Amino acid sequence: MKITRRNFLKVCGGTAAACGLSNLGIPNVVQALEKALAGNPPVIWLQGSGCTGCSVSLLNSVEPDIAAILLRIISLKFHSTVMAAQGELAMDKMYKVAEDYAGKFYLVVEGSIPTRERGRFCMVGERQGREITMLDATIEIGKKAAATLAFGTCASFGGIPAAKPNPTGAKPVTAIFKENGIKTPVVNVPGCPPHPDWMVGTIAYALTKGLPPVDEYKRPLLFFGSTIHDNCPYLKYYQEGKFAGSYGEEGCRLKLGCKGMETYADCWQRQWNNKVNWCVRNAICIGCVQPNFWDEMAPLYEQTTG
């Protein structure tokens, strides 16, 4: 499905602009979202085996900007990188929110969940003298959440920690939930990191309309509905058989290793960092939104398909 302005509006309804497409020209995004919501919904944001890159990417959200998201749209009850609290004060808060808002709060997971050594490759904190692993927290908080948003390729598919030989037994949220009989619905928003619009758009959609329609990998079709290649501004070169042999040469980037053919994402249109640039313009797509891309698409800088 090609995402045009028209069907984007259709899918997103009245909150289209809240999905971060600032170029849609709909004013008063924040006000529209605020109006649609009764009170700021609570969010717990857990970080496991990751790099904080998803959070750093979220901070780059343009419309709405991150200040509006934090102060006026959601109520971020727990997020290790931004919260004022630390230690037991922070851990108490997380467990209390999960209790008080059981079935009502949203859980965001960033990073994968190591399972070897009873999860002791990633410890997220301590409470009443008990060491809490990412595995413990994902299960204990996850089962109480209204829905879980797996942000980034690690939480969605395992990501780099799960790449061969997966030394820590790292797994994605869906696998942990399945193994532990947790029925909380999961939406995967992969990307290494994900575009801020993908995260903010998914949050906005979930808050106003319920969980978005997804593909076989639980990715919102809205953002991951078609390949980079099929929409690529350099597709004409591919069709003409003109391939770049070096960076900066005119031509399709396939022979430099570009994975756009197998990669379902809208970077070609959305672009990054307030539309300053995107990976393929000066280099290649490495396929970072695809399951197991670190193994299946390696070597990154060699042609592997097409």
Add this chain to the structure above:
Amino acid sequence: MGKKIVIDPVTRIEGHLKIEVEVKDGKVIDAHSTGALFRGFEIILKDRDPRDASQITQRICGVCPTSHASASVRTLDSAFKVKPPKNGRVLRNIILGSDYAWDHVLHFYHLAALDYVKGPGTEPFVPRYDGDYRLDEKTNQVAVNQYLEALKIKALGHELTAMWGGKGPIVQGMVVGGATAIPNREEIAGYKERAGKVVDFIANTYLPTVYLIGGAYKDLFNVGAGCKNFLSYGVFPLDDRENAFLLKRGVYTNGKDYPLDVKKIKEFVSHSWYDDRTTGKNPAQGETVPLPGKKGAYSYIKAARYKGIPHEVGPLARMWITNPVLSKQANRFLGIDETRDVRMRDLGEKAFSIMGRHVARAEECYLVAKALGQWLDELTPGESGVIMKPVPKSGQGFGLSEAPRGSVGHWIKIDNSKIAKYQVIAPTTWNASPRDDKGQRGPIEEALIGTPVPDPENPFNVVRVIRSFDP
């Protein structure tokens, strides 16, 4: 025996860190730092295409991926025996320098400031420690407004990273042999316009606010000294031979300056959850064999040492070693006539402190941000910045760079055109390291000793010391 205080997790940092301190008579008498995450990058890198390393290692840290990219491409340059052309070197400086501009701002406002400034009375700004907030209401409100404004500067700064990096965080624009973009005049103009706003914020908001907070918390220039040994690999090469750097390469040990000898870097694991047989190795021979739960160990971080001695890395280390002239804000703060040059070392012992680290970081941010403009002028529009070379059958090398938070080094060995060995020493391997085989504390552990803790329920100064390192 004193009172034990456990802070787990230490928030507003990158990664998973636990700190345990023992407090007696209102002061910290012992400290233990625990890195609580192991992913196994070095194991995952084995047998892969060497070029993939500059992508994979960026995922070590999503706050400083560009720095790992920088160390990794320099590592590959040395193993592939290639030197980037001028545009490649300059573009690499600009891409990494852009990260310095927003990352130091992010650290001060969004990671550190909430230990000094009372945020709004809503999550994620509550709950928080009670007590030692010293700004008057009006000044505090100004600082809160700056926190919000700095979020915009952070996003704008990332636009600078992305201009030739492709995107941020995690860049595509740095590869072995140089940088992929061919800059044009339009991009250069676009960069200049954005950089102007970022530099303006650094010069007129960030820098003065750091000195203002420093004035309100003057005692914190005497807290958190640490080991007083510093190491810098040098960063931002100023010529194509890559021997001279904007922020200099060097070591400062027990009060004396020395040139850096990479062979003197070793990692020790007696107190880390790794096999003891791998201790005491230079990373060129290093191994990563995790042993969670190993007796006597308490961290996934190895203890990186230079000549067997703990060294602090980061802005204070770089600024102390480089000793550049500081901004006029420094003159005003120190009450020194503005016609005189004030250098980093003029701060004396005050530099070795919580506030000394914040001042060094802000001054460095200003210094690098100003240099970005000069590097723009060195770019040749329309010219390629990369030399493409095939993967060698075998080879080895290392690459050194500096992340905003400190020294980052990568080491590689290539066999059969695949990675046979890859080792990384990240900044936090230096600063947040546990004890080494001789029992010497790591720099953060050492900096915590003597820290005043008047109220053990609200150990403000403990977290201030930790965050001053930007772990």
